[in-house]
Amino acid sequence: MIILEFKAYGKKGQYQSIDEAIRTVKFVRNSCLRLWMDNQGLNKYDLNKYCKTLAKNFSFANELNSTARQAAAERAWSSIARFFDNCKKKVPGKKGFPKFQKHCRSVEYKQSGWKISPDKKSITFTDKKGIGRLRLKGTWDLWRFEKKQIKRVRIVKRADGYYVQFGVSVDCTETLRPTGNTVGLDVGLKEFYTDSNSYAEPNPRFYRKGEKNLKFYQRRVSRKKKGSANRKKAINRLGRAHLKISRQRQEHAKRLARCVVQSNDLVAYEDLRVRNLVKNHCLAKSINDAGWYQFRKWLEHFGQKFGRVTVAVNPAYTSQNCSQCGEVVKKSLSTRTHACKCGCQLDRDHNAAINILERALGTVGHTGTWIIDPNSSGDLSSTFPDSGLVEQDGSLNEESPRMRDRGVSIIFR
Template identity: 75%
Template structure:
């Protein structure tokens, strides 16, 4: 599945109609969740049938396209099924009991309720009166057939409204094998250090923009609640956060693509970020480093280019000597690995070698 995103351009009444559609989708999702709470044994198909009942009871629901109503019910069932799966797997801590949405930002259509007029214009045909919107972006929708577009989402962000097209297409590409293998150790000092001794700097996008964000937060707090100036200040704050989010996402995506294209096997630590950020002294820096997103892009590009990605147990990768295997205890402040066998390496470099060795032994056993 390929997701193509465009910014949409319309008039103010069309943006208001999009907001109304988003609120209606949120209403359907919350109603479906309440129906599941009040009726034991309800399944996914019962929630889809319940959408017809809501359409008969509420005019605002009837105005929304039927497939958009079903998509909203499916969102409710997605949170329900995730809760059941966490209970089944006995995930430690909270299991994520489904909650009601208070501020949804998107509405999703399936096969109906919209029509492509040409590769740069789309019209929504339900009774929400969204109408014809212009698509601004570099993707060419004419390359794909209309039957390949399975979903269309309208999303509100701080800098405007966007349309996402979920296209059913094989995203795999064939590239020449490089014959290289690499292990990656992510960190806070460097974004990652590989088993070849190379490292990428941690750009710390949030830390560098923190002063600007604090100023934007102060301006929001200085405005009167409910005023137009406060809404403008909130929007400026949202744009600042959105810029940081995009910078970090693009940085992680670019590095992951380069690593996958340059190596046939990539090994990395199977980190549990949720547990690591319990250290409140390092939580902000860990979130700023975007380790989890970097791993997701590694796995995505691994599938796309047909490369092997292996998640390794992170236990003792920093403490173990990559030369003789001896455990050398060291604190986080100790940045150099020094072993009695004479091995002296950077701490992260030593860990990257251990990660690669563990991955190669695993691959050999599983015949990957």
């Protein structure tokens, strides 16, 4: 399944109708969650049935399409199922007990409640919310796909406007010729990653570069009177600045991951606990700015798409062990050169990348590997125990748990 995203254009009244639909989705989702908390033993089908009760009791809920209400109930059940899975897997730390949603920014329809124009340049929502016809603008054309292939339609609100996403059910796998190359990647803060061939990709540091503008817009927000129209405008401008940095980081990770996977038959990387690493307040900002976990998810996605092998290995002692003789050479974070008694002298990250590749070659077919057979539907990847990366095979879109299918791909406008 792929997700095609288009910018949506309409009138001010239509945007207000979209906001009302989003608030209704939040109400349905929180109501279903409250029902589950008050009654034990409920399943997702009970939550779907409860949507009909909400439509009878509340007129604004009845105005929303029935499939959109069901999608909202599925959001509630996704958070519940994730909590149960974390408990069964004994994930360390908090298990993520479902919480009531305070902010919502999307409304999702299934295969009813909308109608796309014959030229595929506009879409009309036919429920009673009054959204109406929205013009679509993007670089991808929907005429390539039939209507029955579109399984989901979602309206997303962002700081720079509204977007319409189409979940299209297609086979997004491709077959590439074997290259005969293998590579190990060691991510870092000085360089984005260093591979086992001694190539170092520079770290773009998008947040650091845009931090001056963010502080400027943040000061403007703090100076405005709370509740005023000028404060809302300042908050929107700050949100657009954050959105730009987020898109830059995501596009950078996607571009690099695609290039690395296409150039190698096997890609090895560290199975890092990013959630625990950011607890270091001295390095948290730099780690979040690097986007290691996002880079890892794109590696795994393109590995499945192109039929490559991606291996997550335990990073313990990869920087301390000598890649030539295996001797432990202790060094602090400030020591950037690996020098061993055997005469091996390499950059610290280069030495770690070689160790990562060697471990991957020794664990292929075991825990921590993701092996895709081009002739089959593909095996799900796995992680090392207590890795902290439980949702490794999830969708690359964080806004909709329903689209967490294997092989999901996001194509931006």
